[in-house]
Amino acid sequence: MKRSAYAYPYLLWMALFIVVPLAIVLFYALTDTVDGRLIFTLENFSAAFDPAYVKVFLRSLWMAALATVICLAIGYPLALVLSSRHFKAGKLLLMLVVIPMWMNFLLRTYAWINLLSDNGIIMKALQFFGVENLSLLYNQTAVIVGLVYNFLPFMVLPIYTSLIKIEPNLYEAAGDLGANSFMSFLKVTLPLSVPGIVSGITMTFMPAITSFAVSRLMGGGLVTMYGELIENQFYFMRDWHFGATLSIVMMVLVLISAVLTRNNKNKEGGMLW
Amino acid sequence: MADRIIELKNIRKSFDGETVLDGIDLYIRRREFLTLLGPSGCGKTTMLRIIAGFETADSGDLLFEGQRINDVPPYKRRVNTVFQRYSLFPHMNVFDNVAFGLNIKKMGKAEIARRVAAMLEMVGLAGYEKRQPESLSGGQQQRVAIARALVNEPEVLLLDEPLAALDLKMRKEMQLELKRMQQQLGITFIFVTHDQEEALTMSDTIVVMSRGQIQQIGTPVDIYNEPANAFVADFIGESNLLEGVMEKDYLCRFAGYSFPCLDKGFMKNEEVEIVVRPEDVDIVAPEKGMIVCTVRSIVFMGVHYEIMLEGADGMLWKVHTTDPVEPGAVVGLYLDPDAIHVMKSSDEPLASEQEEMAALEEEEDEG
Numbered sequence A: 001m002k003r004s005a006y007a008y009p010y011l012l013w014m015a016l017f018i019v020v021p022l023a024i025v026l027f028y029a030l031t032d033t034v035d036g037r038l039i040f041t042l043e044n045f046s047a048a049f050d051p052a053y054v055k056v057f058l059r060s061l062w063m064a065a066l067a068t069v070i071c072l073a074i075g076y077p078l079a080l081v082l083s084s085r086h087f088k089a090g091k092l093l094l095m096l097v098v099i100p101m102w103m104n105f106l107l108r109t110y111a112w113i114n115l116l117s118d119n120g121i122i123m124k125a126l127q128f129f130g131v132e133n134l135s136l137l138y139n140q141t142a143v144i145v146g147l148v149y150n151f152l153p154f155m156v157l158p159i160y161t162s163l164i165k166i167e168p169n170l171y172e173a174a175g176d177l178g179a180n181s182f183m184s185f186l187k188v189t190l191p192l193s194v195p196g197i198v199s200g201i202t203m204t205f206m207p208a209i210t211s212f213a214v215s216r217l218m219g220g221g222l223v224t225m226y227g228e229l230i231e232n233q234f235y236f237m238r239d240w241h242f243g244a245t246l247s248i249v250m251m252v253l254v255l256i257s258a259v260l261t262r263n264n265k266n267k268e269g270g271m272l273w
Numbered sequence B: 001m002a003d004r005i006i007e008l009k010n011i012r013k014s015f016d017g018e019t020v021l022d023g024i025d026l027y028i029r030r031r032e033f034l035t036l037l038g039p040s041g042c043g044k045t046t047m048l049r050i051i052a053g054f055e056t057a058d059s060g061d062l063l064f065e066g067q068r069i070n071d072v073p074p075y076k077r078r079v080n081t082v083f084q085r086y087s088l089f090p091h092m093n094v095f096d097n098v099a100f101g102l103n104i105k106k107m108g109k110a111e112i113a114r115r116v117a118a119m120l121e122m123v124g125l126a127g128y129e130k131r132q133p134e135s136l137s138g139g140q141q142q143r144v145a146i147a148r149a150l151v152n153e154p155e156v157l158l159l160d161e162p163l164a165a166l167d168l169k170m171r172k173e174m175q176l177e178l179k180r181m182q183q184q185l186g187i188t189f190i191f192v193t194h195d196q197e198e199a200l201t202m203s204d205t206i207v208v209m210s211r212g213q214i215q216q217i218g219t220p221v222d223i224y225n226e227p228a229n230a231f232v233a234d235f236i237g238e239s240n241l242l243e244g245v246m247e248k249d250y251l252c253r254f255a256g257y258s259f260p261c262l263d264k265g266f267m268k269n270e271e272v273e274i275v276v277r278p279e280d281v282d283i284v285a286p287e288k289g290m291i292v293c294t295v296r297s298i299v300f301m302g303v304h305y306e307i308m309l310e311g312a313d314g315m316l317w318k319v320h321t322t323d324p325v326e327p328g329a330v331v332g333l334y335l336d337p338d339a340i341h342v343m344k345s346s347d348e349p350l351a352s353e354q355e356e357m358a359a360l361e362e363e364e365d366e367g
Ligand SMILES: Nc1ncnc2c1ncn2[C@@H]1O[C@H](COP(=O)(O)OP(=O)(O)O)[C@@H](O)[C@H]1O
Pocket: B015, B016, B020, B038, B039, B040, B041, B042, B043, B044, B045, B046, B047
């Protein structure tokens, strides 16, 4: 294969901003500073598999998976309604789904904290109806809500895109051949939207499992996720070596799940990377 | 009555206030090859979609074997459609596309395999089971679409310009094959086309439409030989169209002369339209002709010559003949009584005029 000369700036770019940083991360992960001296060691890695960290990892996996499933459960029907040709306001409502994506991530999350906090309107309303001793914030549910809210558009958009691309003629053909609307959905809509579902899952799951802001802000440090764990190593523990190790563990695991989801033959729908 | 499988009674349909079907009355006999023929935009597709159930008529009745089915959803109708743009399922191979309807009916696997194989055999695609639709040529996709519809053994097959996207040779081939399948299976075909030649070669019955109305229903021979009005005469085959009057039974007057003809039953001096087919005009010596003309041009068309002649009154005549003449020569035209077809005047604009009108409207919209 002959590579075009135009590819070289790109290769340089990749080397500079992907390979070199990765090498640095790997370097940090494989070293430790003892008495101000740098030594090579694998201890960081064995520490990374300490049950306490594995537990956080499994929890992150579980929470990201749950958030993804909920996003799919909400996002698919939503995309289905928005993409319906009989639904004239679909495009407008899609904008409403997308607009929050333009807003700063932290801003959105703080807005939710405000809503869910003990003095927020939701609590006030609940208290008005006599519900006491309930906290909407700083628990696992709150983190899931935050994740779902933040990543729902990433689920809806690719599914919407794959649905809107389906030729309306195909529905008529299915009806013509005896399929009622349920069968038509099962045999035409669903299989043709699989690429959208796959990229939706990827685009939700990946950022969800790596996110740290949501769990820190809405979990209040009580529901730590892996991304937050890494952040803590860098910012609060100042242990760059162990932070780098945890990053690599996560990167490898994310890569594995990426390969797994990518392994479907439909290349449509657009991927995150 | 019993052999009327589908009946349309005073069917009307409009889109956004624009009338598309304007009181359609039509019955379709069992096992008949019926063609809806008309210029683009005359409402053929809409009519087919009403029969299939994808559109509902604003008023009027649609009967299937005598039962009103206006409100029956498409999936419950015993008709199948071959769509103009094929509409094959892109995520299924040829076998699964054809098996779609049978799978919906929950037929046994072995029976499905048998029927699909037989159908693919019939359309000449045996061995293509595992291919994906996008890997097939247009003609092959068309065959899959036909097999996918026919495998359900519908009472009626609806075909919306199924051959329009094929090249000429392929089209001729498919015309013959479709006709063969229709006769072999004994299914009623309702076929839509804007190609008059296609309609003439394939149909038992032709329904000529213009602007949402039926202009004439008849056999290809009827329609060609006895067009009901100038629109039909102009749309089907080539013709010389003239205005004239009926002087009395069997005698009409046009182009400044009186001609014996075979038509009767008009009022005295009723204004009529006359159609003379180019192949029915004989070119003779000037003194033997009924009309004297000058040859303006002559073009060889492969089998015949197309000759344009100008009469003393400035009228242009088109004649098809195998005997060439010299441009500029003065000749006579001879019209046999059976070359002259007299039709009631109608104000239906000709297809070419309709196109001009549409183009003008478009310009106005843009301007
Ligand atoms: N769904 C629709 N909405 C609005 N106008 C339509 C629709 N379907 C057809 N029409 C209009 O109805 C007229 C007849 O269309 P159609 O039945 O497709 O004609 P044909 O098949 O004879 O070309 C056209 O002017 C077309 O623009």
